[in-house]
Amino acid sequence: MAPASLRRAPVLLLLLLLLPGGNAAAAGTDRPGAPGEPPIPDSATGAGAEAPPAPFPERVAPAPAPTPAATRPERPALLPKEVPVGDLALQARASGAGEAAAGPLAPLHYPFDVAASEQDPWGWRFSEARGAWRLHTGVDLIAPEGTAVLAVQAGRVQRVAEISGYGLTVLIDHGGGWSSLYAHLLQASVAEGDSVGAGLPIGEVGQSGNASTPHLHLEVRQRQPQGLVAVDPTPLLPAPPAGGAIAGDLRP
């Protein structure tokens, strides 16, 4: 048994470790948000993520200087099917605030009248800039700049705005707690408050915000009792229209 004077230092060390934050490292990576913690505006937190990933797509093309695989952190093993997101409609007129999704989303309309040339799914992406994995919270549909973007379902335009990372963005409220988000637009042809029908044009594909090539970043969002989440749109999307993929720029 060591004398009390020799045991004091380890006791102080233990106290320091028990201070707030001291036990976070031991809690593992499956770390839910702190209770009562407000959602980060315009942001998403992925389960298993070291740092909250930003909501906007990283890049659709590989970054020029990839981190050597040996120095990359391991990709999170879990792929969440839904992830909390900031409520981008908060700054517009409130509608259906707090309304939880009543049921499944009705079938969606494909967001173009032609097939995308390429599709980049929901899932983990490595951010070279941050040196961390971030969850891509939507699906990227690659198409030439100027391609008409169509509402995936009827609804009311909640917001049309330039949003950090997303660029020019249209947000449509479909009722029942469901909404859809269209980012990186070249231009929007609807205004806040407009009613739109499923499959009707709302804007054009562009490259605004954080995008390395023209594409549509499509998100489907659901209001749940605990807050707003983005869900993987891929299983909800119908098959692309027949007629093959877009080739070349559609603009005159």
Ligand SMILES: [Zn+2]
């Ligand atoms: Zn995206």
